[in-house]
Amino acid sequence: MIEYWDLYDKNFIKLDGYSHIRGRRIPKGYYHLVVNTIVKSGEYFLFMKRDPNKASYPGYYELTAGGSCLKGERPFHAAKRELYEETGIRAKNIERLYFYKSNAAFYMGFIYETNKDKENIRYQEGETVGHRWVRKSDLRDFIDGHKVATKSLRRYLLKFNESI
Template sequence: MTEVWNAYDLNRNQLPHLLVRGEKILEGQFHLCVNVLVRHQDGDILFMRRSANKSLYPGYYEFGAGGSVLAGEDSQTAALRELKEETGLVPDSIRLLEQVCSIKDQCHFDYYEVLVSGDKSQVRYQAGETDAHVWLPLREVPAFVENHPCFKNQKKILSSLFD
């Protein structure tokens, strides 16, 4: 199934046309993506490992879940959908952490934090997307992201947890 996204300008104003995954995005146009930091009620942070079969960044660890916001979807709805699809988790709460624009990636990123409770072993993997996970106490996160392949933009968000 082909993913279709809303198009946005630099200032996050929605444009009147759609974008299609895999097709060139014109200069000055952006799509919207979400990243979801997952924190367990005991304080641990969830990292998911991207499948070795991914074309981009195979084997990289990312916090929780993430992906593109589909046409007609708002970012919070997309965050909850991606979390469910990629981890099987349903959060107790969700909050917006930060919004960032990447000119290079032609993408507006919305970063969310969710709080989950219950059995940590309930994490499941989405075929072709993820193949491993780890729950880490907050104090172990800096060493983990230093010693494992992780996204730079997520490292920045994680570092804000220690400020």
């Protein structure tokens, strides 16, 4: 299945009539949108383990579930879709945390806070292969003891002026 993305200019203005096919190089000066959702349950954060066959960060733990926003899709919907696809969690209310531009993409981060049963996580074939719930007080030990992609974690902590 071919996946299409909307394209944006450097000011995050969607370029009507322009789209991009996943897997092709994004032309210089154009951007697509990537959404990421952090899941927090009380003092615990959900880390998803990336499939070892992924091109980037294979086998790493990642604080977020996420991916590219599809053509015509709104960011909140894309974040909820990606969260469900990669974890099985159906989020009703998510809150936007951060937004930044890097290379050929804009990144929009969200958080979903829940008190639901933490044992019902499922994985998406080719994307996720495991998970860990990590208590906030154990984040430093977890990062030191595992391969962890930390960009989203650092952005979350910066948002709340916290450190680990």
